[in-house]
Amino acid sequence: MGPLEGIRVLDLSSVLMGPYATQILGDYGAEVIKVEAPTGDLVREIRPARHEGMGAIYLNSNRSKDSIVLNLKTEAGRAALLRMVADSDVLLTNVRPRKMDRLGLTWEVLSEANPRLIYAALVGFDQTGPYAARPAYDDLIQGGACIPYAFQRAGQAPAYVPSAIADRIVGMSAVNGVLAAIIERARSGRGQKIEVPMFETMLSMILADHMQGLTFEPPLDAGGYRRHLSPDRRPYQTKDGYVCALIYNDGHWERFFRELGRPDMPASDPRYVSFAARMEHIDEVYAELGELMKTRTTDEWLALFDRADVPAMPMHSFESALEDPHLRETGFFEEFDHPTEGRLRQMAVPTRFSRTPARPEKPAPRLGADGEAVLTRMGFSDTDIAALVDAGAVTLPKRA
CATH class of the missing domain: 3.30.1540.10 (formyl-coa transferase, domain 3)
Incomplete structure (x- = not known):
């Protein structure tokens, strides 16, 4: 019974940035429906894994969700999604805007289906600039946000942070935007579109430390926070x-x-x-x-x-962090039995709520595992579901 109970989120995202954001919303109690293409989220295939399509990174970015396979390239699939939109609070996607346009899922179309909808578009770059149509990945954004340059200024070879830090940080920024829009909607009764650009979000974070003398006009220096750039600032x-x-x-x-x-x-x-x-x-x-x-x-x-x-x-290793006495005492790492993947270890929700505790209630789902249940819950009849299956719009898992 988390603080976002009663909020329904359609998750049209893949890989890391969007799924991490929607996992947080799900952990906070929102009902999150992961809408996947027939091929599934690419990150499912990143190993190690016990079974195909259930890799470790997928498992750690997609709990607290249901999965439905919906082919949005079919007219029936698109119509089904718009019917789901009409009964949802949030649609979050990191699909490139031009592709959403080609699918006929523009903000104008979505808001007509549901004027209270909050549409969160996680994009590579601000859509008013010349980079708007470019693809964006974590490594590229780290480079554009001066992270490798900061390593160079610290006397090292230019390097990326060995983590998908841009994806994760922008995902958290998207959560902030969605929550702000939910609060505003409680006053106005109206939804709105939110764009969260990777490039600008990361640059605003990095340069908050490193603008330094470039803050002033004319500049007082070439930028860079000296303590962070000291070559001996390290373990x-x-x-x-x-x-x-x-x-x-x-x-x-x-x-x-x-x-x-x-x-x-x-x-x-x-x-x-x-x-x-x-x-x-x-x-x-x-x-x-x-x-x-x-x-x-x-x-x-x-x-x-x-x-x-x-x-x-x-200085912890990945393995020694599991044995940290503080984390043991707080129960940060917990083991549970996944219905298909066996015994797993997961991390707790770090934020604690005194009245409405947030915790993962659902393990990361198999591809399309919840399709029939999701559609039924959203008012589709057995006949409707059968028609979607026949049209190739929905793929349901084979019955055991």
């Missing part, structure tokens, strides 16, 4: 591993040096004496700290940081 190597620590404010540094038996510091070194001084000499500060960290073990440093009340954590 610190210890005698036996790595530790992540941020000795940041004056109190952190004073207590850190006190634990080291150096109570004269930072006052005796002009590079450490104040926040401004440390920022001015951040490369030297991080380099010296990096050398110092090599003199003790990870556990010894973590104990020292704990005594000094300095923020620190071990």
